[in-house]
Amino acid sequence: METRRCILKHHELDEELQLIHDELYRNFTRQVLAVAPDYFWKAPASHRNHHSEDERAVGGLILHVKRAVGVGVFLCNIFAVGSIEYNIIISALLIHDICKFGLHEDSGHSIKGHGEMVGQVLVDNKLFDPDLPDRNIVEILNAVATHMGRWDVPYVVPADKIGLIVHLADAISARSSEL
Numbered sequence: 644m645e646t647r648r649c650i651l652k653h654h655e656l657d658e659e660l661q662l663i664h665d666e667l668y669r670n671f672t673r674q675v676l677a678v679a680p681d682y683f684w685k686a687p688a689s690h691r692n693h694h695s696e697d698e699r700a701v702g703g704l705i706l707h708v709k710r711a712v713g714v715g716v717f718l719c720n721i722f723a724v725g726s727i728e729y730n731i732i733i734s735a736l737l738i739h740d741i742c743k744f745g746l747h748e749d750s751g752h753s754i755k756g757h758g759e760m761v762g763q764v765l766v767d768n769k770l771f772d773p774d775l776p777d778r779n780i781v782e783i784l785n786a787v788a789t790h791m792g793r794w795d796v797p798y799v800v801p802a803d804k805i806g807l808i809v810h811l812a813d814a815i816s817a818r819s820s821e822l
């Protein structure tokens with residue numbers, strides 16, 4: 644089966660991509676990261692006070708994603724999730740904030756509904772991978788869409804264990820250096 648080639652010009656998340664066990668999920672996630680807005684790779688995780696201090700510096704958003712993946716792996720272990728769920732969770736955590744400050748440019752503030760905007764990135768870039776079943780992509784997108792929980796407007800509720808783990812990993816990691 645031929646897999647679409649994808650050259651990722653940034654390598655900051657290579658180690659975390661390798662944590663995805665299944666090649667199909669790994670390639671899909673790499674393709675999404677390849678079309679992430681440029682600011683994603685250098686922006687702070689927050690322009691205000693919503694993350695720990697080190698995540699509010701340049702590159703803080705990538706630091707936050709790395710920590711979220713780390714917490715996610717830990718939570719997957721605690722909840723003893725299966726291998727498909729694990730791949731979905733790590734993929735969702737790697738891409739959950741690619742639109743945090745806007746679809747293209749950094750707006751200077753966190754965008755409400757930025758999780759849901761990731762679906763738009765997939766549509767705009769035709770990233771529905773024929774090798775990965777649509778229902779699994781939808782599960783990744785659903786978890787990304789609800790990762791903000793009560794901090795989104797309107798309030799979004801994770802629909803299942805996958806969504807809950809992604810939400811917890813995001814929320815815990817945002818304050819991890821202060822715990």
Ligand SMILES: [Fe+2]
Nearest residue numbers: 707739740813
């Ligand atoms: Fe996040």
